[in-house]
Amino acid sequence: MDLVTLQGTWFLLFGVLLIGYAILDGFDLGVGMLSLFERDPARRGQHMDVIAPVWDGNEVWLLTAGGALFAAFPPVYATVFSGFYLAFMLLLAALIFRAVSFEFRHKVDSPAWRSLWDWSFGLGSLVPALLYGVAVGNVLAGLPIARDASGGFLWQGSFLGLLNPYALLVGVTGLAMFLTHGALYLAFKADGVVAERSGRLAPRLWIAWVALWVLATMASVLVSPWLFAGMLGNPLFYLLLALALASMVAIPVWSRSGGHGKAFLASSTAIAAQTGLAGLSLFPRLVPSSIDLEGASMTIHNASSSVRTLTVMLVIAGVGMPIVIGYTAFIYRVFKGRISPGQFYGAHGPGGH
Amino acid sequence: MDATFLARFQFAMTIGFHFLFPPISIGLGWMLVLVETLGWRTANDTYVRMGRFFAKMLALTFAVGVATGIVMEFQFGTNWARYSTFVGDIFGAPLAAEGVFAFFLESGFLGLYLFGRGRVSKGVHWFSALMVALGATISAFWILVANSWQQTPTGFEVQGGRAVLTSFSDAVFNPSMWVRFFHTMSAALVTGAFFMAGVSAYLLLRGNGGDVAPRALRLGIVAGLAFSVISAFPTGDLHGRQVARDQPEKLAAIEGIYTSQRSAPLALFALPDAGPPPRLRAAIEIPGLASFLSYGDFDAEVKGIDAFPPDQVPPLWITFVSFHNMVLLGGLFVAVTALGVFLMWRRRMDGARWYHGLVLAVSWLPLAACQFGWVAAEVGRQPWTVYRLLRTADSVSVTVGVPELLFSIVLFGLIYLALLGLYLFLLVREANHGPDPAGEVA
Numbered sequence: 093m094d095l096v097t098l099q100g101t102w103f104l105l106f107g108v109l110l111i112g113y114a115i116l117d118g119f120d121l122g123v124g125m126l127s128l129f130e131r132d133p134a135r136r137g138q139h140m141d142v143i144a145p146v147w148d149g150n151e152v153w154l155l156t157a158g159g160a161l162f163a164a165f166p167p168v169y170a171t172v173f174s175g176f177y178l179a180f181m182l183l184l185a186a187l188i189f190r191a192v193s194f195e196f197r198h199k200v201d202s203p204a205w206r207s208l209w210d211w212s213f214g215l216g217s218l219v220p221a222l223l224y225g226v227a228v229g230n231v232l233a234g235l236p237i238a239r240d241a242s243g244g245f246l247w248q249g250s251f252l253g254l255l256n257p258y259a260l261l262v263g264v265t266g267l268a269m270f271l272t273h274g275a276l277y278l279a280f281k282a283d284g285v286v287a288e289r290s291g292r293l294a295p296r297l298w299i300a301w302v303a304l305w306v307l308a309t310m311a312s313v314l315v316s317p318w319l320f321a322g323m324l325g326n327p328l329f330y331l332l333l334a335l336a337l338a339s340m341v342a343i344p345v346w347s348r349s350g351g352h353g354k355a356f357l358a359s360s361t362a363i364a365a366q367t368g369l370a371g372l373s374l375f376p377r378l379v380p381s382s383i384d385l386e387g388a389s390m391t392i393h394n395a396s397s398s399v400r401t402l403t404v405m406l407v408i409a410g411v412g413m414p415i416v417i418g419y420t421a422f423i424y425r426v427f428k429g430r431i432s433p434g435q436f437y438g439a440h441g442p443g444g445h
Numbered sequence: 446m447d448a449t450f451l452a453r454f455q456f457a458m459t460i461g462f463h464f465l466f467p468p469i470s471i472g473l474g475w476m477l478v479l480v481e482t483l484g485w486r487t488a489n490d491t492y493v494r495m496g497r498f499f500a501k502m503l504a505l506t507f508a509v510g511v512a513t514g515i516v517m518e519f520q521f522g523t524n525w526a527r528y529s530t531f532v533g534d535i536f537g538a539p540l541a542a543e544g545v546f547a548f549f550l551e552s553g554f555l556g557l558y559l560f561g562r563g564r565v566s567k568g569v570h571w572f573s574a575l576m577v578a579l580g581a582t583i584s585a586f587w588i589l590v591a592n593s594w595q596q597t598p599t600g601f602e603v604q605g606g607r608a609v610l611t612s613f614s615d616a617v618f619n620p621s622m623w624v625r626f627f628h629t630m631s632a633a634l635v636t637g638a639f640f641m642a643g644v645s646a647y648l649l650l651r652g653n654g655g656d657v658a659p660r661a662l663r664l665g666i667v668a669g670l671a672f673s674v675i676s677a678f679p680t681g682d683l684h685g686r687q688v689a690r691d692q693p694e695k696l697a698a699i700e701g702i703y704t705s706q707r708s709a710p711l712a713l714f715a716l717p718d719a720g721p722p723p724r725l726r727a728a729i730e731i732p733g734l735a736s737f738l739s740y741g742d743f744d745a746e747v748k749g750i751d752a753f754p755p756d757q758v759p760p761l762w763i764t765f766v767s768f769h770n771m772v773l774l775g776g777l778f779v780a781v782t783a784l785g786v787f788l789m790w791r792r793r794m795d796g797a798r799w800y801h802g803l804v805l806a807v808s809w810l811p812l813a814a815c816q817f818g819w820v821a822a823e824v825g826r827q828p829w830t831v832y833r834l835l836r837t838a839d840s841v842s843v844t845v846g847v848p849e850l851l852f853s854i855v856l857f858g859l860i861y862l863a864l865l866g867l868y869l870f871l872l873v874r875e876a877n878h879g880p881d882p883a884g885e886v887a
Binding site for chain 2: 144145146148149151152155156158159160161162163164165166167169170171172173174175176177178180181184185187188189191192194195196199200242244246247397398400401404405408409412413416419420423426427436
């Protein structure tokens with residue numbers, strides 16, 4: 093394959109990894125946030141049980157996306173990550189607390205201890221879910237990147253600059269998206285009260301998601317009109333738009349009729365289509381520059397690795413990912429069925445006494 | 446305080462803390478494969494309960510390892526942006542491969558291993574234990590590929606201020622990769638075996654080990670002896686020769702050789718003194734042995750620190766002391782486990798409470814040896830991040846200043862201290878609870 097094709101392919105594959113993360117860890121994060129609204133300790137714990145066997149594998153999509161960005165587009169990894177320094181430290185701290193809360197919570201039989209790790213799990217889910225959208229919003233608005241004397245990219249922003257109203261709007265949209273997605277998963281996978289409540293809550297959260305998505309899209313037209321240049325003549329745009337709209341409509345229809353599994357698939361599709369639309373509007377830019385859009389934006393062409401590295405990476409992904417998807421599907425099938433409070437972290441689960 | 450020092454401090458802190466956990470996960474993971482194999486093939490209930498008991502500790506260790514490992518995937522970009530730009534064409538691929546081939550495997554099958562008992566056949570359950578250990582091993586492979594490339598870079602050329610890949614296989618199978626992998630793996634296996642032996646000794650001393658602890662202690666001691674010997678010979682020996690061949694400055698630092706000389710002695714113990722004149726104080730030396738171990742010839746010339754430009758040599762004191770501590774600990778591990786095998790042979794193991802106490806006392810030391818080994822390897826690479834290509838001072842992020850670094854050092858320092866305390870607290874609780882008694886397996 094030639095360089096340009098490889099660069100385009102890796103733009104697509106990086107998008108696939110982000111979408112995989114948003115769909116899979118997305119429901120984990122949603123479940124974690126929703127646990128904050130549950131008062132009963134057993135049912136709070138059930139939120140962890142529901143995702144116990146799979147959450148760790150889901151989070152690997154983020155790590156792999158990070159590795160793939162490093163390998164395929166090193167200047168983006170280097171410039172954006174160092175620019176987003178404090179945001180990343182916050183994200184990492186949240187992910188640390190979230191990861192350990194699963195193992196820690198059920199080890200000591202004390203209300204205060206459980207409550208500590210419940211908060212750690214809930215807030216540790218909230219922060220990444222919010223930052224995900226904030227990051228997307230900042231990229232869509234363009235980041236303060238300039239060129240230095242040697243042609244490299246130079247970050248000129250600040251942490252507070254990342255918390256602008258538009259990025260926060262996209263961040264809250266992401267929150268609504270993950271909350272809806274998580275509620276649908278709970279309605280599908282939990283049993284008893286949690287499933288019922290989540291089933292009732294999902295269509296309401298969906299309203300917030302739709303409203304915020306429309307609002308964020310309108311705001312994008314004002315903030316970054318160039319995102320929409322050329323879109324109207326692109327058949328892929330209409331395909332993704334149709335997919336996004338159809339799946340968004342399908343969510344409440346299926347959810348209200350009790351088809352939570354199908355509604356969950358619809359929200360997965362909606363996440364994929366909406367992320368796809370954002371990606372399509374950026375292409376071939378990876379990170380637009382708010383200082384000099386034409387001259388200082390990082391694109392797949394000026395920020396990619398060599399042909400050889402991109403080819404090697406394609407082989408790695410081509411060999412590895414089908415195997416990953418194969419055994420992940422097998423693992424989900426092993427744990428099919430509804431999950432009760434304490435099913436995995438209860439009396440006889442690992443670490444349970 | 447300058448930003449480069451703080452960035453180095455932060456990296457050392459985060460990776461040093463993280464690196465407490467993977468050696469346990471890898472080593473204990475393989476010990477559990479052994480235990481689960483015995484449990485499955487012999488249908489002996491003791492091994493089944495042994496597996497369940499140590500699987501809880503693996504889960505706890507794995508959780509903290511994962512939590513602190515997430516930081517590693519991103520901090521090259523956050524703290525070492527210039528390094529990331531320089532090496533991205535080469536260094537990123539192994540990190541991505543680690544995600545694709547290792548992280549998915551170990552995390553996916555860990556869920557199945559911990560929660561799948563009863564949902565899948567015994568064979569599939571055993572397979573999931575195997576995949577957890579294999580995943581952790583593949584993870585070690587790829588991250589050591591990346592690290593080895595920093596130490597002995599091959600398969601690239603520098604174009605336009607960055608390293609560009611010319612041969613993926615040359616970059617992966619660079620001169621130090623295999624010896625580093627095997628030496629690190631054998632060290633991890635020692636760590637896992639000592640972990641199992643130490644916990645078992647603790648249970649025996651407390652008297653709540655049931656039928657599990659005596660057997661687990663024996664497994665840990667025998668495996669610990671085998672892997673300790675392998676860590677010294679052949680893996681440690683080969684690694685030493687490789688360093689002599691590829692990184693002579695590092696060799697001079699770890700062996701404490703200030704001036705180039707034929708028939709260089711091996712210092713078993715010494716206190717390096719930078720002088721002037723630079724020399725080893727209180728040295729206990731074996732003449733010619735450093736020459737022999739490095740080049741297979743007692744007369745061979747070993748280059749000293751003085752053979753290299755002063756701005757291209759690693760700091761000697763910390764490299765020397767770390768390396769020698771690692772070697773001394775390695776000798777201790779062989780001695781303690783060999784003593785244990787002797788007690789087993791004389792059938793005196795069960796009553797030897799003093800020996801159980803000894804095992805418990807030394808059981809955490811393989812972690813110290815792992816840390817010393819890494820410090821020797823990484824400080825010995827200084828002042829480079831990529832050997833003779835990119836200086837550490839030219840690797841840090843220009844946009845990240847002292848305040849941000851201080852903030853994140855304090856933040857992660859506090860979090861890690863809390864995590865360490867919680868990990869130890871929960872580990873002891875788990876051990877105090879002990880394995881399920883016979884007849885209580887579901």
